[in-house]
Amino acid sequence: MTGVARSPFPDGGLHHDALFYDHDTDHLDAVHEFVVAGRSAGEPVLVAVPGHRIPLVRRLLDPLDGVEIADMAVIGHNPATIIPTALCGLVRRFPGRRVRVLEESLWSGRRPAVYRHCVEHEAMINLGLADQPLTARCLFDRSRLPDAALADAERTHPWLWSGGAARPSAGYRPPRAVLNQLARPLPPPPGDAVTVPIDAAGLGALRAAVAAAAEAAGLGGERVDDLRITVTELASNALTHGTGPATARCWAAAGEVVCEVSGPGELGDPLAGRIPPTVASIRGRGLLLVQRLSDLVDVRVVDGVTTVRARLELPAGRAGGRVPAPRSAPDAAQGGFVRPASR
Structure with missing residues (x-):
């Protein structure tokens, strides 16, 4: 030595x-x-x-x-x-x-x-x-x-x-x-991603939509709960700090379930989610929690729009293909699923 x-x-x-x-x-x-x-x-x-x-x-x-x-x-x-x-x-x-x-x-x-x-x-x-x-x-x-x-x-x-x-x-x-x-551009979401517009009254429906999509893709147990918390934190951040309508999307691919929240407004601090706030601080824990619950997280700000994409790995043996459509799909006004047209 x-x-x-x-x-x-x-x-x-x-x-x-x-x-x-x-x-x-x-x-x-x-x-x-x-x-x-x-x-x-x-x-x-x-x-x-x-x-x-x-x-x-x-x-x-x-x-x-x-x-x-x-x-x-x-x-x-x-x-x-x-x-x-x-x-x-x-x-x-x-x-x-x-x-x-x-x-x-x-x-x-x-x-x-x-x-x-x-x-x-x-x-x-x-x-x-x-x-x-x-x-x-x-x-x-x-x-x-x-x-x-x-x-x-x-x-x-x-x-x-x-x-x-x-x-x-x-x-x-x-x-x-x-x-x-x-910070290279993120690949666009697939055309059949489950898409939910974000509003304060519809967070419960948003959590349910994301959980259903994740379970259909093969995510289970506590990891679905982690995803519910993750999308709630991201949506709350978008409502609190964003400057316009935001959207959540969820899909599965390449062995992962991906949950994305995107909307106008700029996240100016690259250290958000990296440095724990002081005990006395009442803010600054949302992205920190998202990082803890996710396997990987990507943050991008492009042309005044912030996108946060959280990725959770599927169990071994689940390839993570297309997220099946839900059995029922209420319209956007009721906070439910919106199926975008094919791109």
């Missing part, structure tokens, strides 16, 4: 770097170096790695007090939840102290749909946590990840860590530039 390395960063705000490793021994060396440096400084430490790495990491770290271990495949299943749960959570549990998190949010075998959201997460760290007393080191498997993933890691980390020292990342880009590049 390597010795304890000194950080080149000044005390104070965020220290965010990436470390590329080549094999299991490299990985354990990186974990050991980071944790021992933190414990030597009296800093609380969280190590969040995918589940298949936890047994080795646990054997390495069990003798060390003050170290927490988490399964990134669980706490970061939706990468958008890593900041509020793991990073902000640790900072707020230890006010006035510097904390450190070693995380591995991207690994070979991660479902492809998550990739862009992992890159977005890393950029969000730089944007939202710049003033926090946090040392965040992110591990990337150079032997298994494609070159494009390593290039994105360089774009989203101000520093690269190697051989016990940090050097500036030549590829680093400002977080807003990275986020703008990632």
Whole structure:
């Protein structure tokens, strides 16, 4: 194992770097170096790695007090939840102290749909946590990840860590530039998506419509309840903050149930749903809850219209085809289903 390395960063705000490793021994060396440096400084430490790495990491770290271990495949299943749960959570549990998190949010075998959201997460760290007393080191498997993933890691980390020292990342880009590049247009909803106009009096019908569509596609149990809460939060946000009529749509495709709310009005804060509000705040929890309940969430603002698209995975074996039409379809004036004409 390597010795304890000194950080080149000044005390104070965020220290965010990436470390590329080549094999299991490299990985354990990186974990050991980071944790021992933190414990030597009296800093609380969280190590969040995918589940298949936890047994080795646990054997390495069990003798060390003050170290927490988490399964990134669980706490970061939706990468958008890593900041509020793991990073902000640790900072707020230890006010006035510097904390450190070693995380591995991207690994070979991660479902492809998550990739862009992992890159977005890393950029969000730089944007939202710049003033926090946090040392965040992110591990990337150079032997298994494609070159494009390593290039994105360089774009989203101000520093690269190697051989016990940090050097500036030549590829680093400002977080807003990275986020703008990632915000590609969403594919349009299918022509047969279940569509419900949103109004305050019709939220019950909206929940019922979305639940029926999700159950017909194969979503079940508590996940249908999660979708009901999700669409309620999104619709309430549209009614509260939007500037005109909004619409909810639901469909199934590619192994997912998708629920979308779209309407005029601009969501100007890219960190909405990422940074938990203070205890005293009465707002700011809606999108946070949507992220927690969804497997992935996309937010887009185009020409003054905000679209939030929440995606929930179907159980294995359910391909997620066309959402069947409901047995009855009341008209829009009664808050029921509206079947759009084919496009």
